[in-house]
Amino acid sequence: METLNSTQPHYIRCVKPNNLLKPAVFENVNVIHQLRYGGVLEAIRISCAGYPTNKNFTDFINRFGLLDPEIGKTKVFLRAGHMAALDARRAEKITASVIVIQRMTRSYLIRKRFLAMANLAVALQTLCRDLFT
Numbered sequence: 001m002e003t004l005n006s007t008q009p010h011y012i013r014c015v016k017p018n019n020l021l022k023p024a025v026f027e028n029v030n031v032i033h034q035l036r037y038g039g040v041l042e043a044i045r046i047s048c049a050g051y052p053t054n055k056n057f058t059d060f061i062n063r064f065g066l067l068d069p070e071i072g073k074t075k076v077f078l079r080a081g082h083m084a085a086l087d088a089r090r091a092e093k094i095t096a097s098v099i100v101i102q103r104m105t106r107s108y109l110i111r112k113r114f115l116a117m118a119n120l121a122v123a124l125q126t127l128c129r130d131l132f133t
Contacts, residue, residue: 013038066093 015034018025060076064086078086 013040064090066090066097 013035015031015038017031018027019030057076
């Protein structure tokens, strides 16, 4: 189970082509029955229904958690084009965050430089007063 949970498996389903287990004999009804009850047709239907993006829950949260999405319990299915829209919104959020961080850093550095210059001005005024009085 650890191996399955740590990977993104592609499912392989073995199908018996006939009940006699003879080579070169193919029974359509038997194969369709096996595919239908094995869940293969339902998986194909979901894939064709417009959910080409099938993200693991933790991967999705790690990537788009900053957008504060409302999601299910274990998987996220997205229609075609929605992944690109989410990527665009994610890029916008990251850019906005970077701008805020840059603004705060620049204002901190400017304030620090201003306070240093103000302290130097006070020291220079003190020195001038001492020299000229």
